[in-house]
Each structure stands twice: as structure tokens, then as C-alpha cells.
Amino acid sequence: MATKKKAVKKPVKKPVKKLVKKPVKKPARPVRRGPRSAAQRVSGLLVMLPWIMQRKRIKISAMARQFNLSEAELVEDLQMAAVCGVPPYTPDALIDVYMDDGMVIAEVPLMFSRPLKLSTAELFAVSVMAQTAMQLPGANKKGPLASALVKLAPLMPSGAETIKVQLPKTRYVKELLDAANTGERQEIEYFSPATQKRSQRTITARKVFEDAGRWYVAADDHLSGEDRVFRVDRIEKISGTKIFDQLREVRDDELPWFSESLQQVTLRVQKSSRWIVESYPYLSRVDNKDGSVDLRMSITSKHWLGRLLLRAGKGVKVLKPAEYKNLVNETASAVLARYRSTPSAN
Numbered sequence: 160m161a162t163k164k165k166a167v168k169k170p171v172k173k174p175v176k177k178l179v180k181k182p183v184k185k186p187a188r189p190v191r192r193g194p195r196s197a198a199q200r201v202s203g204l205l206v207m208l209p210w211i212m213q214r215k216r217i218k219i220s221a222m223a224r225q226f227n228l229s230e231a232e233l234v235e236d237l238q239m240a241a242v243c244g245v246p247p248y249t250p251d252a253l254i255d256v257y258m259d260d261g262m263v264i265a266e267v268p269l270m271f272s273r274p275l276k277l278s279t280a281e282l283f284a285v286s287v288m289a290q291t292a293m294q295l296p297g298a299n300k301k302g303p304l305a306s307a308l309v310k311l312a313p314l315m316p317s318g319a320e321t322i323k324v325q326l327p328k329t330r331y332v333k334e335l336l337d338a339a340n341t342g343e344r345q346e347i348e349y350f351s352p353a354t355q356k357r358s359q360r361t362i363t364a365r366k367v368f369e370d371a372g373r374w375y376v377a378a379d380d381h382l383s384g385e386d387r388v389f390r391v392d393r394i395e396k397i398s399g400t401k402i403f404d405q406l407r408e409v410r411d412d413e414l415p416w417f418s419e420s421l422q423q424v425t426l427r428v429q430k431s432s433r434w435i436v437e438s439y440p441y442l443s444r445v446d447n448k449d450g451s452v453d454l455r456m457s458i459t460s461k462h463w464l465g466r467l468l469l470r471a472g473k474g475v476k477v478l479k480p481a482e483y484k485n486l487v488n489e490t491a492s493a494v495l496a497r498y499r500s501t502p503s504a505n
Contacts, residue, residue: 200236200239203226203228203236204236204239204240206226207222207226207236207237208240208254208256208265210225211256211263211265212265212266214265215264215265215266216262216263216264216265217262217263218261218262218263219233219234219258219261219262219263220261222263233263234258237256237257237258237263240254240256241253241254241256241257277314279316282311282314282315283315285311286308286311286315289304289307289308289311290308292304293305293308295369329374329391329392330391330392330394331391331394331397332367332374332391334397335364335367335376335391335397336367338363338364338399339364339365339366339367339376340406341403341406342363342403342404342405342406343363343399343400343401343402343403343404344361344362344363344381344399344400344402344403344404345361345362345363345364345397345398345399345400346359346360346361346396346397346398346399346400347359347360347361347362347389347394347395347396347397348360348394348395348396348397349389349393349394349395350393350395351393352393352434352438357395358382360380360381360382361381361382361400362376362378362379362380362381362387362389363378363379363381363404364376364377364378365377365378365379365386365407367391370440373390373391373392373440374390374391374392375388375389375390375391375440376388376389376391376394379404388440390440421457421458421459422457422458423442423455423456423457423458424455424456424458424464424477424479424480424483425453425454425455425477425478425479426453426454426456426475426476426477426478427447427451427452427453427475427476427478428451428452428453428454428471428474428475429450429451429473429474429475430450430451430474431472431473431474432471432472432474432475433452435454435467435471435475436452436454439456440456440457441454441455441456442455442456442457443455453478461483461486464483464486465486465487465489465490465493466490468486468487468490469487469490469491469494475487
């Protein structure tokens, strides 16, 4: 008797799902507010030129991504670098960098390959500047600059007196630098020349910097809830709170007083109102023969400028922009109208 064979079911193969990698979106390059200053472009070139000289040749697009620039900005900077050099500014004394077929090509110029020779005056100047830098808060006493000073010492002319540089010290710079590195909140007592009052504030220091011989701290001001810049020499007391905030980097173009996004005015300040020169940060100044000073400074609002002009009286005149030349009279009229509308006390 024949036996029936059992039908064997073949396993059904399930379709294999292919894993498709989703393209990772690169973070968009942050939009820069306003044109780049000459200082920003030059400082960028000081980093870019050694970088490209080491590599000799690279795509413009790759180099632009490396330094967070658009290709147009990079080409503009490299074109500026190509006409820079040392006297007599002959072709062999210029920075040898050019662009061809979408590539940046650089060679080490002759001026970088020659041994550095300093005159006696240049040697003194370098020593003084280096010692000055070593006196600044946060300087690395055992870093490359300190090592260079040791090497320069034997090259000084025999019999020359030792150079000693002493800078005036500003209180609390070191404490604020430490706070900016750790994120610790600080309790400060701050004197404001605008109100002639002292206030107790809690700040989180973000960046400590020097400008025109004065030290400033850019900080989160917990009293006003805004980003503020404080002059360090106006801080009369400081103490840590043991409360630490998340670290956050602050770029130069984000500093409230020096941001290019703020409106700028030019003021002519007479001798009677020179306290303005000493009280507020400014972008540039010109000392006139009659003792007055032309200041170019940023303002946070028209209202703020009007109050400043009212306090200074005839000691300040607006030169630019033209729309603010009569602002002091407008502010005085507004204050007078508000005063007249206030009911007198019985």
C-alpha cells in the first residue's frame, strides 16, 4: 500500500526593509549682523594664512566652510592679503596667495623663510610689548611668550638697563575672568555715573575684555533680565554665590555697546562735559585743538540719547545723524510737558 508524502511548506521569505540613511542637515551658518570690521578681517587672515600655507592648495568651498565664511567673503579677504607684504612691496615681498579654477593656492613667501633680524629699537619695542602682555590678567606665565622673553634677554645690548613694565591694576579682573570660565554668578555693588547711585546686582560674567585702556565685563544682568556691559573699575564689591550657570560664549559682535547692529552717533563734547568721555564706552575719538572731543559711540535708544544730552546741556552737540541735532530741545519740551501735566500735591 503506497504511503502519501506529506507536503512540506517552504518558508516564505519576508521582504527585507532597506535602511535608508536620512541626509544629516548641517547647521546653517549663523547670519552675521552688519558688515565685518577691518579688525575682524585682519584677525581672520592671521589665522587663515598659516593654515593655507601649510596645505598649499585647497578648494575655495572647503576653506570657506572651515572658517565659517561665505565664498564671496573668503575671496574678498584673500584678494586683500595678496597685495600685502613688506617694503619695497615688490612681487617677491608680497604674500603669495591666489585663486585658480575654484582652488586657493598659496606658497610660503620669501619674507617668511628669511631669518628674522631685529634692530636695537625693534628689540626694545618687542621686549616692552611682550612684558606688557605678560602683565595682563590671565597671561600664561609659563607659555610660549614667556619662553620667547627668556630667549630675547641675551640679545639685548650689553650694559642696557633691565626693562621693567608695570601696568596699573584694576580690581576684580582676575575674579571676573575666573567667573567667566566657571559660570558662577557674582553679587556686585555697582556705581552708575548716569544716576550717581550704587546698586546691588547679580550677574553671570560671559566675557571680560579691555578696550581703550579700560576693562569691561559682558554679563547676564539678573536685575534687569538683559545682557549688559559693566565697567570693571566701577564695581566696588564682588562676591561669589556658589550658583553656576551654563557656560555661553559671547562674540565681539554680540557685545551690546560695541555691536554694529546698534545705531551710532557722533557727538562734540566740550570741556564742561568731559565726564561723558570718562563715563561711557565709545568707538572712536578725535581731540580738537579747542579742547573739545568728537566721540563716535553706540546708543541703545533715542530716549537714552535724549536724557544724556539733557544732562550735558550746552556742553554737547550732535554732529551726526542730522535727525538728532535738535533732540535736546525735543527732550526738554517733552519733560516740561510731562511736568506741567502732573497734578500738584495739595
